[in-house]
Amino acid sequence: MKRRAVLVGIGRTAYSRESGRSTLAMAAEACRAALDDAGLSAAAVDGIANFQVMDSVMGASVAHAVGIDELAWNLDLVGGGNFATSVVANTAMAIEAGACEAALVFRSLNGRSGRRFGRADGAVRVSGENQFAAPHGYLTPPQWMAMWAREHQSKYGSSCEDLGRIAVTQREHAKANGNALARRALDLEGYLAGRWINEPLRVYDCAFECDGAVALLLTTHERARDLRQLPVRLLGHAESTGHGGSWVSWPTFTSMYSAHAAPRLWARTGLGPDDVDVACMYDCFTYTVMVTLEEFGFCERGGVGRFFAEGRATYGGDVVVNPHGGLLSEGYIHGLNHHYEAALQLRGQAGSRQVRDAMIALVTAGAGPYGGAIIYSREA
Amino acid sequence: MDLQTPPQPVPDADSAGFWAATAAGELRLCRCADCRRWHQPPLERCPACGGATGFELVSGCGRIKSFIVVRHPAVPGYLEDLPYVVAIVDLDEQEGLRLPGRLLDADPARVDVGRAVRAEIVDLPGGDFRVVAFRLAGPAP
Ligand SMILES: [Zn+2]
Numbered sequence: 001m002k003r004r005a006v007l008v009g010i011g012r013t014a015y016s017r018e019s020g021r022s023t024l025a026m027a028a029e030a031c032r033a034a035l036d037d038a039g040l041s042a043a044a045v046d047g048i049a050n051f052q053v054m055d056s057v058m059g060a061s062v063a064h065a066v067g068i069d070e071l072a073w074n075l076d077l078v079g080g081g082n083f084a085t086s087v088v089a090n091t092a093m094a095i096e097a098g099a100c101e102a103a104l105v106f107r108s109l110n111g112r113s114g115r116r117f118g119r120a121d122g123a124v125r126v127s128g129e130n131q132f133a134a135p136h137g138y139l140t141p142p143q144w145m146a147m148w149a150r151e152h153q154s155k156y157g158s159s160c161e162d163l164g165r166i167a168v169t170q171r172e173h174a175k176a177n178g179n180a181l182a183r184r185a186l187d188l189e190g191y192l193a194g195r196w197i198n199e200p201l202r203v204y205d206c207a208f209e210c211d212g213a214v215a216l217l218l219t220t221h222e223r224a225r226d227l228r229q230l231p232v233r234l235l236g237h238a239e240s241t242g243h244g245g246s247w248v249s250w251p252t253f254t255s256m257y258s259a260h261a262a263p264r265l266w267a268r269t270g271l272g273p274d275d276v277d278v279a280c281m282y283d284c285f286t287y288t289v290m291v292t293l294e295e296f297g298f299c300e301r302g303g304v305g306r307f308f309a310e311g312r313a314t315y316g317g318d319v320v321v322n323p324h325g326g327l328l329s330e331g332y333i334h335g336l337n338h339h340y341e342a343a344l345q346l347r348g349q350a351g352s353r354q355v356r357d358a359m360i361a362l363v364t365a366g367a368g369p370y371g372g373a374i375i376y377s378r379e380a
Numbered sequence: 381m382d383l384q385t386p387p388q389p390v391p392d393a394d395s396a397g398f399w400a401a402t403a404a405g406e407l408r409l410c411r412c413a414d415c416r417r418w419h420q421p422p423l424e425r426c427p428a429c430g431g432a433t434g435f436e437l438v439s440g441c442g443r444i445k446s447f448i449v450v451r452h453p454a455v456p457g458y459l460e461d462l463p464y465v466v467a468i469v470d471l472d473e474q475e476g477l478r479l480p481g482r483l484l485d486a487d488p489a490r491v492d493v494g495r496a497v498r499a500e501i502v503d504l505p506g507g508d509f510r511v512v513a514f515r516l517a518g519p520a521p
Contacts, residue, residue, distance in 0.1 A: 118454055119454045119455075120387065120454065120455045120456070124387040124388070124455075124456070125387065125388050125389075125390050126387045126388070126389060126390060127389075127390035127392060129421045131389035131390055131391065131392075131395060132389070132395075132398075132420075132421060132479065132480060133466075133480040134386075134387035134389065134455070135386050135387055135388065135389055135504050135509065135511045136386070136466050136480060136481050136482045136511065136513070137386055137387075137450060137455040137456075137457055137458050137464070137466065137482070138455070138466045138480050139387060139454075139455045140454050140455060142452075142454065143448055143450065143454070143455075143466065146448040147446045147447070147448050147466075147468060148446070150446045150447060150448060150493065151445065151446040151493065154446070154492075154493040154494075195451075195452070196449070196451040196452065196463075197451065197452040197454075198448040198449065198450050198451060198452065199448060199449035199451065199463075199488070200448075246421075248468060248478055248480055249420075249421075249476065249478065251476060253445075253446055
C-alpha cells in the first residue's frame, strides 16, 4: 500500500500583542504541544520544516530545542503566507517519499512587537522590483491589496460594505474563540467607522498582527494508528506562482493565484466547493477572501457581499468561512493557524464553534500572484 | 528614525539605465533590440526571445489601471502630503507595460480608474535620485 502522510498533532502558544519571548522559545513550545497532542515522543521525529521572512528561527535550532539532534529532512522556506500550505504539502511529500518518518512544521513570529508587515519604518533603501515603487511610498502589502481591491470595485461594482461583511462575519465567529485576539463586537456601521489605512481599505480589512507560534505534526498513516488523535487526511494540494511574483505586473488585479490553483485542486481531489464544510480562507486582508471565494467557486464574481449578507458563509449556510475568526480576528500567525483550526474542526474538538459533521476542510494560503491550497478530510 | 525621507532606490546592473535616464530628465524603459518588446522591470535579456535589451524613450502617456489614497503613514516620506494618491499606470506603448507612481497635486475625489495621465520626472527628497511621477491629463473618459 502507498505510504500516506497524515496530520496527527497540533500545537500553539498563546497569541499576544507582545510575547516578550524569542521566536525560538515560542516555536519550541508549539512543537512540544503538537507532540503532546499526538502522544508522540520527540525521539520519533526526524524531519522539520518552517517558512519565514527572516523574522524567525531556523528549523534545526527548534529541533535541537525540543531534543531532536539529528534530522533526516529539513526545509527552511523564505517567503510569506503563500508558503503556508506548500510548507505542509512539501512535508507530506517528504514523508510519502520516505525522506523522513515524522516531521514538525512551524511558524513562529513576533509579528506585532517585532517586525511588522504593514510598516516600513526609518530610512530604507530598496532593491529589486520594489526600487521603482518604494520611492513613491508604495511598499507595503496593505497598499498593494488596496490597489487590487480598487480594480475589483471598478470592474465588478463590489463595495466597501461587501468587504465589511467579511470582517463582520469573521469577528462574529471569533467571539466564540477564547484564543482570538479581536473579539469585541463589530457591526457594519463599526466597520465603516474604522479608520482608513489606504483607500479603499480600512483598519478592519487588515489582519490582526500578533506574536505567537503554531506547529503541526505529520507522520505516516501507519504510525498514526498508535497515536492519540484521529488522524486528519490530506486529500490534495495545489499551488500557483505567476508573473515573477509581481504585484505590479500581474495582469488583472481582480484575479489571484487561485485562478490557476483552484481548478488544479478540484481536478486533483475530484471535489468541488459544494463538498467543503469548513473554509479557512487566507485572509491577510478581506479582499483576499473576496477573490479566492470567487475563484475557488463558492460564489459568482462580484457576489461575495451578497454571499456573506445572506448568511451563506456562516453556520447554517453553504460553508463556514474562518470559524476561528481568521487572521483578521484570531491573529496573524501567517496562515499556519488556519491548519490548526481545520484539524480541530475535523477532529470534532472545536467546542462551541464546532461546525456540525465537518468532514472536509479547505485551507488556502497566500494572495495576489502566489499561493496554494490543501483539502483536509476527517478520517472516514 | 527618519520619517521624513522616502525610501531610496538601490540601482543594480539591470536598472542602472533607468536611473541614469531619470537623472537626465528622461523616461526610458527597457526594450528588446530584437523583438522590440518593452519590459518593466528591466532585464538584461528579453524573456520572450533572449535578445539583448537597451533603454529607449517612452511617451510617458498612459491611463490609471488602479490607485489608492494613502491615509496611514506606514512608509516614511510625504507626511505633509497625506492623504496622497499612488497609481499604477498602464503606459500607452504596450499592453501590460506599467509603472507605479505618485499622482501629483491630485484631489483624490477626482481620480478614477481609466483617467489619462502623463509622466513627470521629479526630485526624490533625501538624495540625488529623480523619479517618475504622474499628473492627471485631460478630462474623465
Ligand atoms: Zn525580445
